[in-house]
Amino acid sequence: MRTRKVEIFAFILPGLLFLIIFSLYPTLFTWYTSFRDFSIFSNNFNGLRNYFELFKDNVFYISLKNSLLYVIFAVGFEFIIGMLIALLFNQNFKGKSIALIFIMLPMIIPPVVSALSFYMMYDPTLGLMNYILKNLFHISGFSWLTDPKTAIWAVVLIDIWQWTPFVSLVLLAGLQYLPKETLEAARIDGANSIQIFFSITIKLMRKIIMIALLFRTVEAFKAFESIFITTKGGPGYNTRTLNIYAYIKGFEFMKFGEAATLAILMLFVSSFLISIFRKFFSKEEIK
Amino acid sequence: MMKRKNVLQVVIYVLVILVVLLFFIPIYWIVITSFKSGADVFDYRFLFKPIVNNYRNVLKEASFQKYYLNSLTVALISTLFAMIIGFGVSYGFSRFSITKKEALSFYILSMRMIPPIVVAIPFFLMFRSIGLYDSYLGLILIYIAFNLPFVIWVLRGFIDEVPIELEEAAMIDGCSRLRVLRYVTIPISFTGILATAVLCFIFVWNEFFFALILTGVNRRTVTVGVYNFIGFAEISWGQMCAASLLVSIPIIIFGIIVRKNLISGLTFGALKE
Numbered sequence: 001m002r003t004r005k006v007e008i009f010a011f012i013l014p015g016l017l018f019l020i021i022f023s024l025y026p027t028l029f030t031w032y033t034s035f036r037d038f039s040i041f042s043n044n045f046n047g048l049r050n051y052f053e054l055f056k057d058n059v060f061y062i063s064l065k066n067s068l069l070y071v072i073f074a075v076g077f078e079f080i081i082g083m084l085i086a087l088l089f090n091q092n093f094k095g096k097s098i099a100l101i102f103i104m105l106p107m108i109i110p111p112v113v114s115a116l117s118f119y120m121m122y123d124p125t126l127g128l129m130n131y132i133l134k135n136l137f138h139i140s141g142f143s144w145l146t147d148p149k150t151a152i153w154a155v156v157l158i159d160i161w162q163w164t165p166f167v168s169l170v171l172l173a174g175l176q177y178l179p180k181e182t183l184e185a186a187r188i189d190g191a192n193s194i195q196i197f198f199s200i201t202i203k204l205m206r207k208i209i210m211i212a213l214l215f216r217t218v219e220a221f222k223a224f225e226s227i228f229i230t231t232k233g234g235p236g237y238n239t240r241t242l243n244i245y246a247y248i249k250g251f252e253f254m255k256f257g258e259a260a261t262l263a264i265l266m267l268f269v270s271s272f273l274i275s276i277f278r279k280f281f282s283k284e285e286i287k
Numbered sequence: 288m289m290k291r292k293n294v295l296q297v298v299i300y301v302l303v304i305l306v307v308l309l310f311f312i313p314i315y316w317i318v319i320t321s322f323k324s325g326a327d328v329f330d331y332r333f334l335f336k337p338i339v340n341n342y343r344n345v346l347k348e349a350s351f352q353k354y355y356l357n358s359l360t361v362a363l364i365s366t367l368f369a370m371i372i373g374f375g376v377s378y379g380f381s382r383f384s385i386t387k388k389e390a391l392s393f394y395i396l397s398m399r400m401i402p403p404i405v406v407a408i409p410f411f412l413m414f415r416s417i418g419l420y421d422s423y424l425g426l427i428l429i430y431i432a433f434n435l436p437f438v439i440w441v442l443r444g445f446i447d448e449v450p451i452e453l454e455e456a457a458m459i460d461g462c463s464r465l466r467v468l469r470y471v472t473i474p475i476s477f478t479g480i481l482a483t484a485v486l487c488f489i490f491v492w493n494e495f496f497f498a499l500i501l502t503g504v505n506r507r508t509v510t511v512g513v514y515n516f517i518g519f520a521e522i523s524w525g526q527m528c529a530a531s532l533l534v535s536i537p538i539i540i541f542g543i544i545v546r547k548n549l550i551s552g553l554t555f556g557a558l559k560e
Binding site for chain 1: 296299300302303306307310311312313314316317320328331372373375376378379380383385393395397398400401402403404405406407408409410411412413428429431432435436439464489492493495496500510511513514516517524527528531534535538539542543546549550553554557558
Protein backbone atom coordinates (compact mmCIF):
# COMPACT_ATOMS: atom_id res chain seq x y z
CA MET A 1 0.00 0.00 0.00
CA ARG A 2 1.45 3.36 -0.92
CA THR A 3 1.54 5.78 1.97
CA ARG A 4 2.57 9.36 2.03
CA LYS A 5 4.76 10.69 4.82
CA VAL A 6 2.10 13.24 5.73
CA GLU A 7 -0.38 10.50 6.33
CA ILE A 8 1.94 8.60 8.65
CA PHE A 9 2.56 11.75 10.66
CA ALA A 10 -1.13 12.52 10.90
CA PHE A 11 -1.69 9.14 12.54
CA ILE A 12 1.16 8.90 14.97
CA LEU A 13 2.22 12.46 15.70
CA PRO A 14 -0.59 13.52 18.06
CA GLY A 15 0.04 10.50 20.26
CA LEU A 16 3.79 10.91 20.24
CA LEU A 17 3.56 14.61 21.03
CA PHE A 18 1.25 13.84 23.92
CA LEU A 19 3.68 11.31 25.33
CA ILE A 20 6.63 13.66 24.91
CA ILE A 21 4.85 16.45 26.77
CA PHE A 22 3.30 14.32 29.49
CA SER A 23 5.87 11.62 30.00
CA LEU A 24 9.29 12.37 28.57
CA TYR A 25 9.36 16.03 29.58
CA PRO A 26 8.31 15.45 33.22
CA THR A 27 10.86 12.64 33.53
CA LEU A 28 13.61 14.98 32.37
CA PHE A 29 12.29 17.69 34.67
CA THR A 30 12.49 15.33 37.64
CA TRP A 31 16.04 14.47 36.68
CA TYR A 32 16.90 18.16 36.57
CA THR A 33 15.15 18.75 39.92
CA SER A 34 17.23 15.99 41.50
CA PHE A 35 20.30 18.23 41.08
CA ARG A 36 18.64 21.12 42.83
CA ASP A 37 18.00 22.11 46.40
CA PHE A 38 14.33 22.55 45.57
CA SER A 39 11.78 23.12 48.35
CA ILE A 40 9.24 25.78 49.24
CA PHE A 41 12.06 27.90 50.63
CA SER A 42 14.70 27.61 47.97
CA ASN A 43 15.48 26.49 44.47
CA ASN A 44 19.22 26.40 43.78
CA PHE A 45 21.51 24.16 41.84
CA ASN A 46 23.48 21.97 44.20
CA GLY A 47 25.00 19.32 41.95
CA LEU A 48 25.15 15.84 43.37
CA ARG A 49 24.51 16.98 46.95
CA ASN A 50 21.07 15.34 47.05
CA TYR A 51 22.56 12.05 45.96
CA PHE A 52 25.39 12.17 48.50
CA GLU A 53 22.99 13.16 51.27
CA LEU A 54 20.71 10.29 50.33
CA PHE A 55 23.51 7.74 50.51
CA LYS A 56 24.29 8.99 54.03
CA ASP A 57 20.64 8.84 55.05
CA ASN A 58 19.77 5.95 57.33
CA VAL A 59 16.08 6.07 56.45
CA PHE A 60 16.99 5.56 52.80
CA TYR A 61 18.57 2.20 53.64
CA ILE A 62 15.60 1.21 55.77
CA SER A 63 13.26 2.10 52.90
CA LEU A 64 15.43 0.17 50.47
CA LYS A 65 15.32 -2.86 52.75
CA ASN A 66 11.54 -2.59 53.08
CA SER A 67 11.10 -2.25 49.32
CA LEU A 68 13.20 -5.38 48.84
CA LEU A 69 11.28 -7.30 51.51
CA TYR A 70 7.98 -6.20 50.01
CA VAL A 71 8.89 -7.12 46.45
CA ILE A 72 10.58 -10.43 47.25
CA PHE A 73 7.93 -11.75 49.60
CA ALA A 74 4.90 -10.42 47.75
CA VAL A 75 6.06 -11.65 44.34
CA GLY A 76 7.47 -14.88 45.78
CA PHE A 77 4.24 -15.89 47.47
CA GLU A 78 2.14 -14.67 44.56
CA PHE A 79 4.14 -16.98 42.33
CA ILE A 80 3.96 -20.06 44.55
CA ILE A 81 0.28 -19.69 45.45
CA GLY A 82 -0.54 -18.50 41.94
CA MET A 83 1.06 -21.57 40.41
CA LEU A 84 -0.79 -23.92 42.76
CA ILE A 85 -4.10 -22.25 41.92
CA ALA A 86 -3.32 -22.34 38.20
CA LEU A 87 -2.61 -26.09 38.42
CA LEU A 88 -5.88 -26.58 40.30
CA PHE A 89 -7.87 -24.60 37.76
CA ASN A 90 -6.22 -26.46 34.92
CA GLN A 91 -8.24 -29.53 36.02
CA ASN A 92 -11.70 -30.12 34.64
CA PHE A 93 -14.58 -29.31 36.91
CA LYS A 94 -18.04 -27.81 36.63
CA GLY A 95 -18.57 -24.18 37.53
CA LYS A 96 -15.03 -23.20 36.63
CA SER A 97 -16.03 -19.97 34.91
CA ILE A 98 -17.99 -18.80 37.95
CA ALA A 99 -15.13 -19.68 40.28
CA LEU A 100 -12.82 -17.71 37.99
CA ILE A 101 -15.01 -14.63 38.29
CA PHE A 102 -14.70 -14.79 42.08
CA ILE A 103 -10.94 -15.23 41.83
CA MET A 104 -10.68 -12.27 39.48
CA LEU A 105 -12.39 -9.80 41.84
CA PRO A 106 -9.39 -8.84 44.03
CA MET A 107 -7.43 -7.54 41.06
CA ILE A 108 -10.20 -5.51 39.47
CA ILE A 109 -11.81 -3.76 42.43
CA PRO A 110 -10.16 -0.40 43.24
CA PRO A 111 -6.92 -0.97 45.21
CA VAL A 112 -8.23 1.60 47.70
CA VAL A 113 -11.15 -0.67 48.49
CA SER A 114 -8.91 -3.71 49.05
CA ALA A 115 -6.65 -1.69 51.32
CA LEU A 116 -9.62 -0.38 53.32
CA SER A 117 -11.09 -3.84 53.65
CA PHE A 118 -7.84 -5.15 55.11
CA TYR A 119 -7.51 -2.07 57.30
CA MET A 120 -10.84 -3.05 58.81
CA MET A 121 -9.96 -6.74 59.16
CA TYR A 122 -6.62 -5.90 60.81
CA ASP A 123 -8.29 -3.87 63.56
CA PRO A 124 -6.64 -5.31 66.69
CA THR A 125 -9.65 -5.35 69.00
CA LEU A 126 -12.54 -5.88 66.66
CA GLY A 127 -11.13 -7.04 63.33
CA LEU A 128 -11.79 -10.35 61.61
CA MET A 129 -8.14 -11.49 61.59
CA ASN A 130 -7.78 -11.57 65.36
CA TYR A 131 -11.29 -12.97 65.72
CA ILE A 132 -10.31 -15.95 63.55
CA LEU A 133 -6.99 -16.43 65.38
CA LYS A 134 -8.69 -16.31 68.74
CA ASN A 135 -11.62 -18.58 68.01
CA LEU A 136 -10.07 -21.05 65.60
CA PHE A 137 -6.49 -21.28 66.80
CA HIS A 138 -6.67 -19.85 70.34
CA ILE A 139 -3.89 -17.36 69.59
CA SER A 140 -4.30 -14.01 71.30
CA GLY A 141 -3.81 -12.02 68.09
CA PHE A 142 -1.65 -9.13 66.93
CA SER A 143 -1.91 -5.39 66.44
CA TRP A 144 -1.16 -6.08 62.80
CA LEU A 145 -0.56 -2.64 61.38
CA THR A 146 0.88 -0.90 64.44
CA ASP A 147 3.26 -3.60 65.68
CA PRO A 148 6.75 -3.12 64.14
CA LYS A 149 7.15 -6.89 63.92
CA THR A 150 4.01 -7.58 61.90
CA ALA A 151 3.34 -4.37 59.95
CA ILE A 152 5.42 -5.15 56.86
CA TRP A 153 3.95 -8.66 56.61
CA ALA A 154 0.47 -7.27 57.00
CA VAL A 155 0.91 -4.95 54.00
CA VAL A 156 2.63 -7.68 51.99
CA LEU A 157 -0.40 -9.88 52.62
CA ILE A 158 -2.66 -7.25 51.03
CA ASP A 159 -0.50 -7.31 47.92
CA ILE A 160 -0.56 -11.11 47.87
CA TRP A 161 -4.34 -11.18 48.17
CA GLN A 162 -4.75 -8.59 45.45
CA TRP A 163 -2.33 -9.92 42.87
CA THR A 164 -2.10 -13.68 43.27
CA PRO A 165 -5.17 -13.92 40.99
CA PHE A 166 -3.26 -12.09 38.27
CA VAL A 167 -0.33 -14.49 38.49
CA SER A 168 -2.57 -17.54 38.52
CA LEU A 169 -4.60 -16.39 35.51
CA VAL A 170 -1.43 -15.66 33.52
CA LEU A 171 0.02 -19.05 34.44
CA LEU A 172 -3.30 -20.77 33.74
CA ALA A 173 -3.27 -19.28 30.23
CA GLY A 174 0.24 -20.67 29.89
CA LEU A 175 -0.76 -24.14 31.11
CA GLN A 176 -3.51 -24.28 28.53
CA TYR A 177 -1.03 -23.69 25.71
CA LEU A 178 1.20 -26.59 26.74
CA PRO A 179 1.46 -29.27 24.07
CA LYS A 180 -0.66 -32.16 25.40
CA GLU A 181 1.34 -34.73 23.43
CA THR A 182 4.61 -33.97 25.22
CA LEU A 183 2.98 -34.32 28.63
CA GLU A 184 1.21 -37.52 27.54
CA ALA A 185 4.46 -38.97 26.20
CA ALA A 186 6.25 -38.27 29.47
CA ARG A 187 3.46 -39.96 31.38
CA ILE A 188 3.65 -43.05 29.18
CA ASP A 189 7.40 -43.15 29.78
CA GLY A 190 6.57 -43.50 33.45
CA ALA A 191 7.20 -40.02 34.79
CA ASN A 192 5.01 -39.06 37.75
CA SER A 193 3.15 -35.76 38.02
CA ILE A 194 5.78 -34.10 40.17
CA GLN A 195 8.59 -35.06 37.79
CA ILE A 196 6.55 -33.83 34.83
CA PHE A 197 5.86 -30.54 36.56
CA PHE A 198 9.45 -29.74 37.45
CA SER A 199 11.20 -31.04 34.37
CA ILE A 200 8.68 -30.29 31.62
CA THR A 201 5.89 -27.90 32.62
CA ILE A 202 8.17 -25.34 34.27
CA LYS A 203 10.66 -25.48 31.38
CA LEU A 204 8.03 -25.05 28.68
CA MET A 205 6.42 -22.19 30.57
CA ARG A 206 9.69 -20.38 31.20
CA LYS A 207 8.72 -17.34 29.17
CA ILE A 208 5.27 -16.92 30.64
CA ILE A 209 6.60 -17.37 34.16
CA MET A 210 9.18 -14.66 33.50
CA ILE A 211 6.50 -12.32 32.19
CA ALA A 212 4.31 -12.85 35.23
CA LEU A 213 7.24 -12.38 37.61
CA LEU A 214 8.58 -9.29 35.88
CA PHE A 215 5.18 -7.63 35.70
CA ARG A 216 4.61 -8.24 39.37
CA THR A 217 8.12 -7.13 40.35
CA VAL A 218 7.78 -3.84 38.48
CA GLU A 219 4.35 -3.24 40.00
CA ALA A 220 5.22 -4.33 43.54
CA PHE A 221 8.21 -2.00 43.50
CA LYS A 222 5.86 0.95 43.06
CA ALA A 223 3.11 -0.34 45.39
CA PHE A 224 1.34 2.60 46.98
CA GLU A 225 -2.24 2.10 48.14
CA SER A 226 -1.61 -1.08 50.14
CA ILE A 227 0.90 0.79 52.32
CA PHE A 228 -0.21 4.41 52.21
CA ILE A 229 -3.79 3.69 53.24
CA THR A 230 -3.07 1.20 55.98
CA THR A 231 0.12 2.46 57.66
CA LYS A 232 1.43 5.51 55.74
CA GLY A 233 4.84 3.86 56.08
CA GLY A 234 4.66 3.40 59.84
CA PRO A 235 4.91 2.43 62.59
CA GLY A 236 8.18 4.35 62.72
CA TYR A 237 9.83 3.45 59.42
CA ASN A 238 8.69 -0.14 59.45
CA THR A 239 6.68 -0.14 56.23
CA ARG A 240 8.33 2.81 54.56
CA THR A 241 9.35 1.74 51.07
CA LEU A 242 11.29 3.88 48.58
CA ASN A 243 8.04 4.89 46.92
CA ILE A 244 6.42 5.95 50.19
CA TYR A 245 9.60 7.73 51.26
CA ALA A 246 9.66 9.69 48.01
CA TYR A 247 5.98 10.58 48.46
CA ILE A 248 6.55 11.78 52.03
CA LYS A 249 9.59 13.84 51.06
CA GLY A 250 7.87 15.40 48.08
CA PHE A 251 4.30 15.88 49.14
CA GLU A 252 4.39 16.11 52.91
CA PHE A 253 7.66 17.97 53.42
CA MET A 254 7.67 19.63 49.99
CA LYS A 255 11.34 18.79 49.54
CA PHE A 256 11.03 18.35 45.81
CA GLY A 257 14.75 18.08 45.09
CA GLU A 258 15.28 15.23 47.53
CA ALA A 259 12.09 13.49 46.43
CA ALA A 260 13.21 13.78 42.80
CA THR A 261 16.53 12.16 43.71
CA LEU A 262 14.70 9.17 45.17
CA ALA A 263 12.38 9.07 42.17
CA ILE A 264 15.33 8.99 39.78
CA LEU A 265 16.92 6.13 41.69
CA MET A 266 13.60 4.29 41.43
CA LEU A 267 13.52 5.05 37.73
CA PHE A 268 16.93 3.36 37.34
CA VAL A 269 15.76 0.25 39.13
CA SER A 270 12.54 0.11 37.09
CA SER A 271 14.36 0.71 33.83
CA PHE A 272 16.70 -2.14 34.63
CA LEU A 273 13.75 -4.45 35.25
CA ILE A 274 11.96 -3.22 32.14
CA SER A 275 15.04 -3.87 30.02
CA ILE A 276 15.01 -7.51 31.14
CA PHE A 277 11.39 -7.53 30.06
CA ARG A 278 12.23 -6.69 26.54
CA LYS A 279 13.84 -10.06 25.98
CA PHE A 280 10.67 -11.85 26.99
CA PHE A 281 8.24 -9.62 25.25
CA SER A 282 8.32 -10.91 21.71
CA LYS A 283 4.73 -11.84 21.12
CA GLU A 284 5.27 -14.52 18.48
CA GLU A 285 7.21 -16.82 20.74
CA ILE A 286 4.63 -16.82 23.50
CA LYS A 287 1.79 -17.78 21.25
CA MET B 288 -10.57 -46.64 38.86
CA MET B 289 -13.97 -44.96 38.77
CA LYS B 290 -13.87 -44.54 42.52
CA ARG B 291 -10.46 -42.89 42.44
CA LYS B 292 -11.69 -40.43 39.88
CA ASN B 293 -14.62 -39.50 42.10
CA VAL B 294 -12.37 -38.95 45.09
CA LEU B 295 -10.18 -36.72 42.95
CA GLN B 296 -13.21 -34.71 41.84
CA VAL B 297 -14.24 -34.19 45.47
CA VAL B 298 -10.74 -33.09 46.41
CA ILE B 299 -10.71 -30.64 43.51
CA TYR B 300 -14.04 -29.18 44.57
CA VAL B 301 -12.99 -28.80 48.19
CA LEU B 302 -9.79 -27.03 47.13
CA VAL B 303 -11.58 -24.77 44.65
CA ILE B 304 -14.14 -23.75 47.26
CA LEU B 305 -11.35 -23.06 49.74
CA VAL B 306 -9.48 -20.88 47.23
CA VAL B 307 -12.62 -19.00 46.24
CA LEU B 308 -13.44 -18.38 49.91
CA LEU B 309 -9.96 -17.05 50.67
CA PHE B 310 -10.17 -14.54 47.87
CA PHE B 311 -13.76 -13.64 48.47
CA ILE B 312 -13.77 -13.13 52.26
CA PRO B 313 -12.47 -9.52 52.28
CA ILE B 314 -15.08 -8.54 49.70
CA TYR B 315 -17.80 -10.46 51.51
CA TRP B 316 -16.75 -8.64 54.65
CA ILE B 317 -17.26 -5.27 52.97
CA VAL B 318 -20.67 -6.37 51.71
CA ILE B 319 -22.05 -7.52 55.06
CA THR B 320 -20.51 -4.65 57.02
CA SER B 321 -22.19 -2.22 54.65
CA PHE B 322 -25.56 -3.56 55.82
CA LYS B 323 -24.77 -3.36 59.53
CA SER B 324 -25.59 -0.61 61.97
CA GLY B 325 -22.80 0.92 64.04
CA ALA B 326 -23.41 -1.35 67.00
CA ASP B 327 -23.47 -4.53 64.91
CA VAL B 328 -20.33 -3.90 62.87
CA PHE B 329 -18.04 -5.99 65.04
CA ASP B 330 -20.66 -8.43 66.21
CA TYR B 331 -19.72 -11.65 64.49
CA ARG B 332 -22.98 -13.53 64.83
CA PHE B 333 -24.00 -14.79 61.45
CA LEU B 334 -27.53 -13.41 61.67
CA PHE B 335 -28.10 -9.72 62.05
CA LYS B 336 -30.74 -7.25 61.06
CA PRO B 337 -29.66 -5.82 57.71
CA ILE B 338 -30.16 -2.09 57.32
CA VAL B 339 -29.79 0.17 54.32
CA ASN B 340 -29.11 3.32 56.34
CA ASN B 341 -25.43 3.31 55.43
CA TYR B 342 -26.28 3.43 51.75
CA ARG B 343 -28.92 6.07 52.30
CA ASN B 344 -26.47 8.24 54.24
CA VAL B 345 -23.65 7.85 51.76
CA LEU B 346 -25.85 8.49 48.77
CA LYS B 347 -27.38 11.64 50.13
CA GLU B 348 -23.96 13.00 51.06
CA ALA B 349 -23.35 15.85 48.63
CA SER B 350 -19.58 15.36 48.55
CA PHE B 351 -19.93 11.67 47.69
CA GLN B 352 -22.25 12.49 44.80
CA LYS B 353 -19.81 15.10 43.60
CA TYR B 354 -16.79 12.79 43.78
CA TYR B 355 -18.68 10.02 42.03
CA LEU B 356 -19.63 12.37 39.25
CA ASN B 357 -16.03 13.64 39.05
CA SER B 358 -14.74 10.09 38.61
CA LEU B 359 -17.34 9.38 35.97
CA THR B 360 -16.58 12.56 34.03
CA VAL B 361 -12.82 12.18 34.16
CA ALA B 362 -12.88 8.46 33.35
CA LEU B 363 -15.25 8.81 30.39
CA ILE B 364 -13.58 11.81 28.76
CA SER B 365 -10.01 10.63 29.27
CA THR B 366 -10.90 7.17 27.96
CA LEU B 367 -12.49 8.65 24.85
CA PHE B 368 -9.46 10.77 24.00
CA ALA B 369 -6.91 8.10 24.92
CA MET B 370 -8.75 5.76 22.52
CA ILE B 371 -8.81 8.26 19.64
CA ILE B 372 -5.21 9.40 20.00
CA GLY B 373 -3.99 5.89 20.78
CA PHE B 374 -5.82 4.41 17.81
CA GLY B 375 -3.88 6.69 15.50
CA VAL B 376 -0.53 5.57 16.86
CA SER B 377 -1.38 1.87 16.91
CA TYR B 378 -2.79 2.03 13.39
CA GLY B 379 0.37 3.80 12.26
CA PHE B 380 2.59 1.20 13.95
CA SER B 381 0.51 -1.64 12.56
CA ARG B 382 0.30 -0.51 8.94
CA PHE B 383 3.16 1.82 8.07
CA SER B 384 6.86 1.16 7.98
CA ILE B 385 8.43 3.52 10.46
CA THR B 386 12.12 3.62 11.33
CA LYS B 387 12.96 2.11 14.73
CA LYS B 388 9.30 1.24 15.18
CA GLU B 389 9.79 -1.63 17.62
CA ALA B 390 12.28 0.23 19.79
CA LEU B 391 9.94 3.22 19.93
CA SER B 392 7.01 1.01 20.67
CA PHE B 393 8.81 -0.62 23.57
CA TYR B 394 9.90 2.74 24.87
CA ILE B 395 6.24 3.79 24.90
CA LEU B 396 5.35 0.70 26.90
CA SER B 397 8.05 1.48 29.44
CA MET B 398 6.44 4.87 30.05
CA ARG B 399 3.53 3.04 31.61
CA MET B 400 5.71 0.85 33.75
CA ILE B 401 7.91 3.45 35.44
CA PRO B 402 6.88 4.51 38.96
CA PRO B 403 4.32 7.35 38.86
CA ILE B 404 6.35 9.28 41.43
CA VAL B 405 8.88 9.99 38.64
CA VAL B 406 6.42 12.22 36.81
CA ALA B 407 4.36 13.28 39.82
CA ILE B 408 6.64 16.04 41.08
CA PRO B 409 6.72 18.06 37.83
CA PHE B 410 2.98 17.63 37.36
CA PHE B 411 2.30 18.84 40.86
CA LEU B 412 4.51 21.92 40.43
CA MET B 413 3.34 22.69 36.91
CA PHE B 414 -0.33 22.25 37.72
CA ARG B 415 0.03 24.50 40.73
CA SER B 416 1.60 27.25 38.69
CA ILE B 417 -0.64 27.14 35.61
CA GLY B 418 -3.92 26.64 37.46
CA LEU B 419 -4.56 23.03 36.48
CA TYR B 420 -4.41 21.81 40.08
CA ASP B 421 -7.81 20.49 41.16
CA SER B 422 -9.29 20.84 37.68
CA TYR B 423 -11.02 18.45 35.30
CA LEU B 424 -8.67 19.38 32.48
CA GLY B 425 -5.55 18.59 34.50
CA LEU B 426 -6.78 15.18 35.62
CA ILE B 427 -8.06 14.30 32.16
CA LEU B 428 -4.73 15.19 30.54
CA ILE B 429 -2.84 13.08 33.08
CA TYR B 430 -5.11 10.11 32.56
CA ILE B 431 -4.91 10.32 28.79
CA ALA B 432 -1.13 10.18 29.11
CA PHE B 433 -1.46 7.39 31.67
CA ASN B 434 -3.57 5.22 29.37
CA LEU B 435 -1.99 6.03 26.00
CA PRO B 436 0.84 3.47 26.18
CA PHE B 437 -1.67 0.83 27.18
CA VAL B 438 -4.08 1.71 24.37
CA ILE B 439 -1.29 1.82 21.80
CA TRP B 440 -0.04 -1.63 22.73
CA VAL B 441 -3.32 -3.42 23.10
CA LEU B 442 -5.07 -1.88 20.09
CA ARG B 443 -2.14 -2.69 17.87
CA GLY B 444 -2.74 -6.36 18.53
CA PHE B 445 -6.37 -6.02 17.43
CA ILE B 446 -5.54 -3.97 14.33
CA ASP B 447 -2.82 -6.45 13.31
CA GLU B 448 -5.54 -9.08 13.17
CA VAL B 449 -7.52 -7.18 10.52
CA PRO B 450 -6.28 -8.56 7.16
CA ILE B 451 -4.48 -5.79 5.30
CA GLU B 452 -5.87 -7.20 2.01
CA LEU B 453 -9.35 -6.07 3.01
CA GLU B 454 -8.13 -2.51 3.44
CA GLU B 455 -6.25 -2.64 0.16
CA ALA B 456 -9.31 -3.93 -1.68
CA ALA B 457 -11.42 -1.09 -0.34
CA MET B 458 -8.77 1.42 -1.34
CA ILE B 459 -8.59 0.06 -4.86
CA ASP B 460 -12.33 0.58 -4.98
CA GLY B 461 -11.65 4.23 -4.31
CA CYS B 462 -12.14 4.54 -0.56
CA SER B 463 -10.06 7.13 1.23
CA ARG B 464 -8.04 6.06 4.27
CA LEU B 465 -10.60 7.49 6.65
CA ARG B 466 -13.45 5.68 4.91
CA VAL B 467 -11.45 2.47 5.08
CA LEU B 468 -11.09 2.95 8.84
CA ARG B 469 -14.75 3.77 9.20
CA TYR B 470 -16.14 0.88 7.14
CA VAL B 471 -13.46 -1.83 7.34
CA THR B 472 -10.88 -1.61 10.10
CA ILE B 473 -12.96 -0.29 12.98
CA PRO B 474 -16.01 -2.52 12.45
CA ILE B 475 -13.84 -5.65 12.22
CA SER B 476 -11.83 -4.89 15.34
CA PHE B 477 -14.77 -3.37 17.18
CA THR B 478 -15.04 -5.85 20.08
CA GLY B 479 -11.34 -5.44 20.74
CA ILE B 480 -11.65 -1.67 20.68
CA LEU B 481 -14.57 -1.78 23.07
CA ALA B 482 -12.77 -4.09 25.48
CA THR B 483 -9.75 -1.78 25.44
CA ALA B 484 -11.95 1.21 26.21
CA VAL B 485 -13.58 -0.60 29.13
CA LEU B 486 -10.16 -1.47 30.55
CA CYS B 487 -9.08 2.17 30.21
CA PHE B 488 -12.17 3.23 32.11
CA ILE B 489 -11.38 0.71 34.87
CA PHE B 490 -7.78 1.94 35.17
CA VAL B 491 -8.81 5.57 35.49
CA TRP B 492 -11.65 4.82 37.88
CA ASN B 493 -9.33 2.80 40.14
CA GLU B 494 -6.46 5.26 40.00
CA PHE B 495 -5.54 6.76 43.35
CA PHE B 496 -2.06 8.26 43.39
CA PHE B 497 -2.42 11.08 40.85
CA ALA B 498 -5.90 11.89 42.07
CA LEU B 499 -4.53 12.17 45.60
CA ILE B 500 -1.79 14.66 44.78
CA LEU B 501 -3.44 16.63 41.99
CA THR B 502 -6.91 17.30 43.35
CA GLY B 503 -8.41 19.23 46.21
CA VAL B 504 -12.00 19.34 47.39
CA ASN B 505 -13.54 20.29 44.04
CA ARG B 506 -12.33 17.65 41.62
CA ARG B 507 -11.47 14.90 44.06
CA THR B 508 -12.28 11.50 42.59
CA VAL B 509 -14.31 8.92 44.40
CA THR B 510 -11.38 6.60 45.27
CA VAL B 511 -9.75 9.44 47.21
CA GLY B 512 -13.17 10.28 48.65
CA VAL B 513 -13.58 6.76 50.01
CA TYR B 514 -10.08 6.84 51.48
CA ASN B 515 -11.00 9.99 53.38
CA PHE B 516 -13.43 7.97 55.48
CA ILE B 517 -10.52 6.77 57.62
CA GLY B 518 -9.27 10.32 58.01
CA PHE B 519 -12.06 11.05 60.47
CA ALA B 520 -11.54 10.64 64.19
CA GLU B 521 -14.25 8.04 64.45
CA ILE B 522 -14.61 5.83 61.43
CA SER B 523 -18.10 4.91 60.38
CA TRP B 524 -17.23 1.43 59.15
CA GLY B 525 -20.69 0.75 57.80
CA GLN B 526 -20.72 3.88 55.66
CA MET B 527 -17.15 3.33 54.54
CA CYS B 528 -18.09 -0.15 53.34
CA ALA B 529 -21.25 1.07 51.64
CA ALA B 530 -19.20 3.71 49.81
CA SER B 531 -16.51 1.14 48.93
CA LEU B 532 -19.11 -1.12 47.43
CA LEU B 533 -20.76 1.67 45.46
CA VAL B 534 -17.33 2.51 44.01
CA SER B 535 -16.60 -1.12 43.18
CA ILE B 536 -19.90 -2.09 41.57
CA PRO B 537 -19.41 -0.46 38.14
CA ILE B 538 -15.89 -1.90 38.02
CA ILE B 539 -17.06 -5.38 38.93
CA ILE B 540 -19.70 -5.27 36.20
CA PHE B 541 -17.21 -3.98 33.62
CA GLY B 542 -14.62 -6.48 34.78
CA ILE B 543 -17.03 -9.37 34.25
CA ILE B 544 -17.91 -8.06 30.80
CA VAL B 545 -14.28 -7.92 29.66
CA ARG B 546 -13.06 -10.93 31.65
CA LYS B 547 -11.92 -12.73 28.48
CA ASN B 548 -9.64 -9.79 27.62
CA LEU B 549 -8.57 -9.04 31.17
CA ILE B 550 -5.31 -10.97 31.28
CA SER B 551 -4.21 -10.02 27.79
CA GLY B 552 -5.07 -6.43 28.70
CA LEU B 553 -3.24 -6.43 32.01
CA THR B 554 -0.14 -7.80 30.29
CA PHE B 555 -0.42 -5.25 27.47
CA GLY B 556 -1.22 -7.91 24.91
CA ALA B 557 1.75 -10.15 25.74
CA LEU B 558 -0.69 -12.99 26.35
CA LYS B 559 -3.55 -13.67 24.05
CA GLU B 560 -6.38 -15.84 25.24
